[in-house]
Amino acid sequence: MSQSSLWQLHTDTGDFAELCNALYQREISLIAKGDFSSAQSVQARLESLSYYITRTAHAMVTVIAQGHSPLLLDTHNASWSAKQGKQIPLSGQETEQECANIINWYLQKDIYVGLVVPVLLADHIIIDCIDRIDLDKQRIRTNVGGWFSLTIDELMHKGQETNKRLLKPNKKIMTSACTGHCWQGNNKQLPIIPTLRELLLSCSINWKNFKKPLAI
Known part of the structure; x- marks a missing residue:
């Protein structure tokens, strides 16, 4: 199976969607409470957020699916347990x-x-x-x-x-x-x-x- 097929497989799962949702909620809350020096700093953080959240959620689902991690995946809280x-x-x-x-x-x-x-x-x-x-x-x-x-x-x-x-x-x-x-x-x-x-x-x-x- 190709890398793109693996990406499609994992991003189509409910776990991936739940992880993204939990990560977005947490990161937006952190940004809202953050002390930023300028509006540009907030914009830069927001612009990169989608990429890093998607990448992280995909990586977490992948390491579990491939048996690489001994940890339990908590999709609701987007964390390991x-x-x-x-x-x-x-x-x-x-x-x-x-x-x-x-x-x-x-x-x-x-x-x-x-x-x-x-x-x-x-x-x-x-x-x-x-x-x-x-x-x-x-x-x-x-x-x-x-x-x-x-x-x-x-x-x-x-x-x-x-x-x-x-x-x-x-x-x-x-x-x-x-x-x-x-x-x-x-x-x-x-x-x-x-x-x-x-x-x-x-x-x-x-x-x-x-x-x-x-x-x-």
Whole structure:
């Protein structure tokens, strides 16, 4: 089946229509409440909205139809869902040796700009992507998180000070990021719905190999 046929098949489904409707409602509400510097900024946002909503909805339906995602698709809320653990899933990312493993993962040659990665922001994990790599200074910049120094001291201590840490992807962490799971201490909180950008990025995750994203 051709790519255009797949697109037609998925856009004809009720799930696709429901996703688009939910995404439009959410994005229009965000724009209405947003603080924009000019009318042109609002116009630019609205002009691109249809493209990104359609693309995201199609990607979400596709990864489910093709069995690429272990997550459950909530079409009514245009989000992913999965069982939430009692605590934020940071096991394997906290000790000095574990931080060394994270650094080693990010310093490999198969890391590249555009790769989807998880970033811890205080009480929840977001889906982010690498937008710059500076090997000379051993640091990586992500689109939302900004610069992260790939040294053990910075990773362990500065991350605690700023409530912002670069994490190594694994299934539990990426599930938490995609579904917006949130905690306060050891108490579960209501999920934070990922942004439209995060939802689109989530569809490129290859759950069998986080360094080899899916084509969406």
